[in-house]
Amino acid sequence: MSSVPSPITAARPFPEAARSALADQQLRDNLRRATATIRDKRQRVVDEVPDWEDLRTAGARIKDDVLARLPELLAQFEAAATAAGARVHRAADAAEACRIVTGLVRATGSDEVVKVKSMATQEIGLNEALADAGVAAVETDLAELIVQLADDTPSHILVPAIHYNRSQIRDIFARRMPGVDLSTLTDDPPALAEAARRHLRAKFLSTEVAISGANFAVAETGTLVVVESEGNGRMCLTLPDTLISVVGVEKIVPTFADLGVFLQLLPRSSTGERMNPYTSMWTGVTPGDGPGDVHIVLLDNGRTPMLADPVGRQALRCIRCSACLNVCPVYERVGGHAYGSVYPGPIGAILTPQLTGQAAGANHTLPYASTLCGACYDACPVKINIPEVLVHLRASGPKPPAARAGMRAVARVMRRPRWYRAGLRLLRWAAAPWRLVARGGQVRRLPWPMSAWTAGRDAPLPPRGSFRDWWARR
Amino acid sequence: MSATDAVLDPVALLAGRLADYRATVHRCHPSGLAAAVATALARTHRVAAPADLPAAWLSAWHGDVVHDDAGAPLALAELDAPAVSVVTGCAVAMAETGTIILDAGPRQGRRALTLVPDHHVCVVAADQIAVSVPQALARLADPTRPLTMISGPSATSDIELNRVEGVHGPRRLDVILTDDPAPSR
């Protein structure tokens, strides 16, 4: 068994992990610049679509329909893909999916595979499982390659290396990329892209097995869709003899025509482009064109249990665009690693604890990693009400006994007008001594639990006179 | 350009959107196609072409042409050689997004042919252009064929979220739009 921790279980509570991230000024500068860039780009291309709100509604509706009749659509997909020459496998959890993929790769006799960026394979820890089986998995997406060379983990769904700037990437390539030409390697992005091209070219032309995910799986036709930019996806999907795609069951869309909605929503929401450079669609095997041995692993891994929750399951509408990460003020400050899961940011805060259950590791701290500002909901192309689900998960999740006792006590006071008024008087009375040390009405340090407040900002004091006294005197 | 203008002139819309994403666009009358192809191939040493590419398209270009035949496919190394360009047609184009769609149908060849060479020249006829994404998808003859949607040359946004053209796919994309200004319809 691998000793690698689960890729979707936070090892540390979010506030603690966030503290480490906040201490990294370089990280914060990189994130601020990158998220500001992508936010502006997204807004520009969204604004040029007059029926954007209708498209969002359509996207949400299609996905809700899928979630309502998932078993039926999966069976339809499986039948269509099988008829087209693909072999479809079902995996209930990460271990089973890794076992299936590892077995398929071993059967080819290859000890190296090329990979297209895929969240599903990250979610199940496939690279580690392959490594345990003696198979080297080469990530071919530029950002994934950067992260893999740096022996790091991704920090963003779309741009896994968002936490690095160009000069850091240049250093990683210089130190870790075999055979890199140092004489031409600058921190100019085209030079870095050129280095990646040279590094991977031979692998693309010679590797016999590729592993991908899929952005969409069309039930009607058995078609898989991969949306990408660089052409590494096309290389992996076209040139090897064997193609294995790991696909979360929620990636299903009912009909080919439904792609017309999502191929408008996804590129504009993710990279802020009208259309990404390359989208590949394939249906089983086409003789003489592309892999002759095509496998599809349909991955559940906690998704079916999510369907039982009528509020929480909207998280399964997600098309992994990352728009919610890019607009999130919390994500912008702490980056993806603080969430302790391959799914970071607002969507991660609702998806991760639902996939694993809130008892897993520190995942129950993730629904609190939000001010409920609502920017994510506005940006979501499939209208996932992330704040609603965050609050819902807070309600169903575990709570520290002290906090629970405190909140209950306050609630008991708040529902009784006389206790409430007495409480106000008590607090005003208790604040009196602090007026002696206040400056400009603000106090610099308060005892626990308000010390958490005054650690970073001053606190105002309740004034002597109350509204109620003023009202009574009128 | 407003939605109405786009419907009125999808060719102009497609040309503009392709250019936005750094494709090189050539517009010509169908009679000028061969000349336009030759212009796009100025730096090319050898052309790889699907077996059914009309010979007339390459009639103004005087160089080495190799055909990719189902019975005798070109080796990947041949496609990967320096200064090889691939010339194809397309199935449908999508004006609003600046996208051409290949479906391995007539004049397009298999997917590797348009992937491995560093330069792709794609010929689009005006009547192949749909305006929106749903309209373009609806015009595909068979969605279960291998489909490739191409919007500009290979690019990445992975470094500081800035778009950089040219990674693994063809780094140069030339699109030749042929338009007969007095269509018979």
Added chain:
Amino acid sequence: MRIGLFLTCVNDLMFPGTGQAVVRILERLGHTVEFPSAQTCCGQMHANSGYLAEALPMVRHFADTFAGYDAVVTPSGSCAAMVRESYPTLLPEAAPVATRCFELSELLVDVLGVTDVGAWFPHRVTYHPSCHGLRTLRLGDRPRRLLAQVRGLDLVDLPQAEQCCGFGGTFALANAEVSVAMLADKTAAVAATGAEYVAATDNSCLMHIGGGLSRAGAAARPLHYAEILAHREPAR
């Protein structure tokens, strides 16, 4: 029209001046405002922190307390959002009173049809649109339209105005470091405007922003926009 003032618990304890300002504005416009003294808290903190069962008695109490009013006005976007957007699902019988609850600018602009409330405030002011007013109530430019009509007021744009200040209720304590990191950007943006005051619809956010400005030694001061709208030119 019978207008009931929902003061909110934060204002009840910390910011009596804001409640007084709402009363003064509405009375100046010829309306009578009542303050039902049995009111407590809308239950937002409990509901948003996952204590739904504990919040419910507060929801019921609010609905009972304000049942007889034609309109309920509150100087808080987040409390108005809690009442109007969350009450109907939490407690269906609270829906009728919930739909009659308005944040101050909604009552003034939409219900009473007023943007000029006769205020005078000769200062440079910047405006922070608090998140729940902005994204849940969709207040839009209503507060700014009211401020724009204030005599003498120099309204300056706040950079990155729509980004959250980092308060977030219990988030400010449970994730204090992240909250303060967000706050630092907000206070820097406020300071960059050169404004004397930063105004908002919510004193909870302003308490946070004000605490950050004070800690940073910045000159700008937080002020609820109702207090600006209540301010009048002294009689000569």
